[in-house]
Amino acid sequence: MGGVSASPIESYPGLGADLLKWYDLCARDLPWRRTQDPYGIWISEIMLQQTRVDVVIERWLRFMERFPRVSELARAQEDEVLAEWAGLGYYRRARAIHAAARVIMEQHNGVFPQTHNDVLDLPGIGPYTAGAITSIAFGQQEALVDGNVERVFARLFQLDEITGSAPLKREAWDLARELVPKTRPGDWNQALMELGATVCTPRNPNCGACPARELCKCAGALEAATYPRPKPPREVIKLEVECLVIRREQQVLLVRRPDAGRMGGLYELPTREVSWSSSEPPGIFPEQWPAGLESSEGEPLAQVSHTITKHRIQAAICLGTALGMPNQALWAGPDDWARLGLSGMTSKALSKSGVEIATLRADTRS
Ligand code: SF4
DSSP states (O other), X not given: OOSOOSOHHHHSTTHHHHHHHHHHHHOOOOGGGGOOOHHHHHHHHHHHTTSOHHHHHHHHHHHHHHSOSHHHHHHSOHHHHHHHHTTSOOTHHHHHHHHHHHHHHHHXXXXXXXXXXXXXXXXXXXXXXXHHHHHHHHOOOOOOOOHHXXXXXXXXXXXXXXXXXXXHHHHHHHHHHHHOOSSSHHHHHHHHHHHHHHTSOSSOOOGGGOTTTTTOTTTTOGGGGGOSBOOOOOOOEEEEEEEEEOEETTXXXXXXXXXXXXXXXXXXXXXXXXXXXXXXXXXXXXXXXOTTEEEOSSOOSEEEEEEETTEEEEEEEEEEXXXXXXXTEEEXXXXXXXXXXXXXXXXXXXXXXXXXXXXXXXXXXX
């Protein structure tokens, strides 16, 4: 198996019409599907890349209210954009859309570019997102492949390569380019993704409800769920860290993460790696406290579990003291936290140790 011998259009007559008819009847009513505005479609596509649809619905509406046009997004400070993105994870997406908004203002006079190459040139936009924006917002005959499309193609055409692998991506893109129609290319692309999200799902493909079942090489077979072929299991790294709650009246000390790298630009409690199951330290946090900070004696205030990609983190939240101010540190109270853009683990840590912090504030006043 593996390759696709005949042209998919010759081998799969009627696929396009069946899929579009199904999409017209069954597509979910999602807020970004009610607009042709490339800006709104772009934001939705970026949010959806690593976040579930049910979470994105509320967050997209909120983001569009906060930054309704590309000009408002470009004018905002990066910290404001990161704060609005807080909780969605993968913060480099937020930094990239902010940078891209500024490029659109400076190089395209505030008008979203329309050619595939110009869209592809914007920060944070790859072939998938460029295909989505140009086909959905501008009706151009551009293809796209995401995880859903890759899975649907792997089953429809019984492609044997490993999920996410370069050969499977290449085959899926070839098929996508060959199949995308001149008319309604955006709906075709969305129909493929919708089919993958709602019918041809990873574990339980519902072949009985699928508009492509007559043509699909895996339809109804138990083995359909085994396509695309799975990756070998990923190593999980256990990581223990300590976070310091250092208070000054009603504020705690927060440190800004470096711009480059994971969670770049977000604020967090001073955190250090204590032990790990991998041969090398994961390096998400430093191993030493920043100069001038130290932990106090006594039991931790709280324990927090958190996951960052393959790292399962157990964080002990401890009281600490500051003999000086480290670089990139500031004092911030609860009113500032939402505005600053906190890392997910620090948000959890502050909320879990909230009672204790409140108690300590009372102690300070008395
Ligand atoms: S028939 Fe089944 S396996 Fe084939 S595309 Fe449809 S849901 Fe997926």
